[in-house]
Amino acid sequence: MSIMEIVGRFHPLLVHLPIGILVLAIAFEWLSGYQRYQILKPAITTIISLGAITALFSCITGYLLSQNGEYDGDTVSWHQWLGISVTLLSFLYVWIRSKSELAAKVFSVVVLVLLSITGHLGGSLTHGEDYLTEGLFTNNESMNVASIDDQTKMYADLVQPILESKCYTCHNASKQKGKLRLDAPEHIQKGGKNGTVLVAHKVDESEMIDRLLLPLDQDEHMPPKEKKQLSSVEVEILKRWIASGASFDQTVGELKLTNNLKDILQSHNTPNVSEVPIDDVGKADESIINKLRMLEVMVVPVSQESRYLSVNLINTTNIDSALVMMQELKEQIVWLNASSTSISDVNLKLVGALTNLSRLHLNNTKLSGEGLVSLKPLINLRYLNLSNTNVTGKALMSLASLTSLTSLHVYNTAVQESEIDAIQKAFLNARIEWKNYVVPMLPTDTVRVMLPYR
């Protein structure tokens, strides 16, 4: 980084000086009209001069900052010219005060107005156009199962809103971090300073996905860690879009993704907060987490501040070793997703030893239910999904002591209609999903989000 670039970086800091100083001067200008504030009068010219000088330095640093090529477009040029105007007018203001009191008052108003607009545009450049109203609107309403049908446009209805809410602030017309714009198809295709960021059909070669999956504390991770992160559903949608050819105009029906996307939305529904223990827990052993990741096991904290862990076995081919290693994290692991894996009834012994589990997905597996009794120690279990397995009603009854269960999914199992009453009685607190509920997770559903455990 050159010295000029470093100086440029002081701009966002420095601009607060002329703003503060000029506003103070203008306040004095008006207050000094009153008898009791007349004493302020002699200071005003000095204060405005200081404001003008700091404004000049802001212009210089601002100019240097804009030279890094990351800022472009109308907002920047308006901000620049208004900033220069404020500076010039402030110097004129100093001079005119010695001429006419009325002119001074007029100047104070003009400077105040221009200063406010310049400041607002500057804020938009730093924080994004909508930073003032950001919290007021959520624009991801398209993200629910009901609103997805064959006519849904893959890019316009699903992908673009994600990029808009999570990437535009730094990759748009007025600000192009990494020389990349993501706010229109042609820019996305063009890529950034390191070339293309999107390779149709090749998720692994697409930099814009790679960066989402990097550990949060790496500099290249997108969006940068202090910004709102993508949800796993959003990551999945971007991946499906690229895997299906990154089309900018096709509908999900044309791409034959309708059911697939509905499933993604359904299976990633956010778990209940009550499914995380309130008690604190020690930090998990990082070396074990790394070993698990070596086996392609996905291990993430259940929420950003939590030390409790969520584990997903979908990508691993070595479930046995993974389960053995997981025993060393049994305090921390509270959610386990083994859906669409080759997990067997024998494996359930080790699952049953993870006694802090509150949420367990075993759906879409070959389980017969024989091993289900091994889950009896899971007295904290609230959510259990056994849909699309061969689990029988009898096997299920062996878990009847799990009174904390509030959600039990046994759609498309060997459970008979005649057994449902008894099951409902055995699991009094549980909502039992038996009919009318589909959770088919495709075996190809490779979730590879890897966030660091903190």
Ligand code: HEC
């Ligand atoms: C807070 C600002 C910010 C946000 C929000 C942000 N980025 Fe970035 N992005 C950067 C910065 C800074 C760089 C350049 C530094 C670097 O290469 O790591 C960059 C670079 C990139 C690059 C590399 C471009 C190249 O050719 O080198 C990609 C790809 C990228 N971002 C994708 C994304 C995606 C996708 C999102 C939204 C999910 C996003 N960014 C959101 C700040 C941001």
